[in-house]
Amino acid sequence: MDLEKSPKDGNRRLSKLDKLTIVNKRFTLSFLMNIGLALMFFGIKLSLAYKCLMTSVDNPKEVNPSLYESSFRLSFILIAIPAAWLSLKFSPLTWFGRSILAHSILLFIIALFGHVHFGFLVVLKFLEGVIAGTAFILFHASWKNWTTAAERSTLITFALAGQYLGEIIADLTTKFCSEFLFWILLSGILGIFTIIWWILWESVVYETPNTHRSISEEEYNQIHPIIQEELRPTENVSCKQIIFSAPFLVLVIVHVFRSWSVRFYLYEINSLILIHIMKFISFPLSGYLADVLVRKTSLTRTHVRKLFITGVYSMECIYYLMLTNLHMDNWVWFLISFIMEILFNTSYSAACINAIDIAPSHAGVTVAITSIVSHGTFLLVFSMDRYLHEIDWYDMVNFIAIIGHLLAGIVYGIYGTANPITVKE
Template sequence: MDQVKFLGCIYGGCTILNKRFTLSLLMCIGFTIMFSGINLTQRNRCLSLSHGEIDDPFIHLSSFLIGYIIIQLPAAWVTLKFSPLIWFGRSIFAHAILLFAVALLGSFGYVFLVVLKFFEGALSGIAFIVCHAAWKNWTPAAERSTLLTFALAGGYLGDFFGLVMSIFCASLPFWMFVCCIIGIFGIIWWLVWERTVYETPNKHPTISNEELNQIHPLIQDEIRPTEGVSCKEIILSIPFLVLVAVNILRAWNLRFLMYRKEDMIITSFIRFTSFPLSGYLADVLVRKTSLTITNVRKLFVIGVTLLEAVFFFTSMYHDHLNNANWLYWVSFLMQILYHVAISAVCVNAVDIAPSHAGVTAAIMNIIFHIIVSFGFKIEFYLHERDWTRLVDFISIVGHLIVGVLYGIYGTADPITVKG
């Protein structure tokens, strides 16, 4: 079955059941299980079954976010010292066990739930970071977009399933039962993961010689020049700093995309489809055209950045975006474009530091979530003072500046000791 062709994929040898695609598929399923549980226990309707109406979800949501953020750098350190793939499996398994605790103990009191959500945030933070670091031994640069974005898309798919399940929580016993079912799936997933996944291709006992010879020498040639680079050199490099600026724009723009309760299902669908498809498209462009990986990253990042600047310019003269007008429908297109750029930024963090991808992903993820968190309050403050147009103008200028900087300094080439 290892020779079943998958869309005539990269290098003529990517197959449906080859080991690197199996790894990506298992990561996708793991994230789906984890984020289904996270969103099921996060939605107010489900929580109200055990704690009454929760008017302000700030406490348990903040507990989750604090756990998620503070674990980022320790998780990045773990990826430099230990096997990322082992820790990814452990984080999903631990979350599966935690879901049983949420179902059984979360109803005892709101304080129990807040503590459990903190640990849930920490486990999801570990999974996110080690996922980025795990690919250094398994995917050449020209396949990275497809495999990494498909793996991470499980988080969006889990959001979708968790949202749907939370809508149909009709009683407390049913909510607890669903939590336990997701936990059981997580344990089963871990048993499969432990018997399927190996740290490097040359350690995999059942990998075909064709796949091993196809990817292992190429991967070694790509990561060898980056292994002697220090974290300090990466963090202070211009490509990384420019990528951080792009990531700040991604976080800021998330506040201005359309989110209405009646649109949540369709926006969730847009996320988990557009994110991996854009990753696959990036690799297709590299394979089928004369564009380099760097050129494709610039095409996605700069192209979306300029279109967002146009969107902000248009929104300056339309005060009622929530009304049924054409600009409201354009916002769904902006959702797609936003996740096209997000996929490029996520993969670019691995491009420039494949041996230290956990570090780059952790720093950018911390900045992203801090900007998103403050974005809520900033947006509310500015709307109260009717400064929205001024902010849109500043956003336009910022997009143009960052777009130019990324066009000059953005790269998909790894940072090496020689710079």
């Protein structure tokens, strides 16, 4: 369809219906993505929960939870690059919906046939990582035609918060997975809701605004010309040019230490549900705040990204110094860690959106590589943390974190940008 020929006939035909719609089409997309990710991450957490895992196998003694979880993480990493290629060659929105649907079908299989043998269950968990990893990359690639740079942080962080919503629901329900029939029932209910979600997704989601049958002319004219103008200088950029650009290499360094910090905030196990709720709230709010700062102040998007990333890194350096040298009551550390978690989500949201800022036409590529780096760092630090605890060198980990965060913050403060990489550059 010609880009200049927007679906005006369709708008005239459905204009009355569209005017009755409270929310616009791009927020509808963000909301549906939020629910889709919530359903998927609920299923992931459900199949990872220890009680559910024990009730889904005939012989609990053969279960190795570490192997089971590692199979998921490994496949999540391995599928990143193929998923990035998929996002460049096919419709990301269409395949994102199919990925969520495929995960629900796989969850049925895990619940019904996982008890055959633990090895078979590990294979199924590996496949779940493939599907989840693909959906994660496609999610980021899906936004290039639907959000302008001015509202990118708000829409994407709200949609991404669905993963935290899924974890909240899972935390509330998996504690009851002491009976195999409940595990089957929960999987069935989740699968039914996901199928309903997919039918709705296929009915109301379109790849671009100019192919949407019921978008209003007001919304179309508000976003489509701006998006096309923003994408035009970036569409002919090669993947090699993006990967070896200074903004992307700096972002990779940021993700190394962003993932490093995940392991070190101190929480009591009975507060995890509170932490997930706080993540669900603070993550989208930080994205909304980023866009508000750009609209209401003289700060540019680059300034805001640097404020959220470099500023939080500086505060994390202070946190690690306190962790190494000060001894305080547990409730004080809990309060400090709680505040640092809010700041962490602020910085994480900025880093996630920055991967799309610098390459809106190739977001699948940038997110795939930063995802590999993030998960690899997390696994490395997890092993390092355990080993250094055994030899009483735990302060060394904090020292590395202080130096690393300080250097990463300085480097991003100098070379980081929210401007897209263009052919000219």
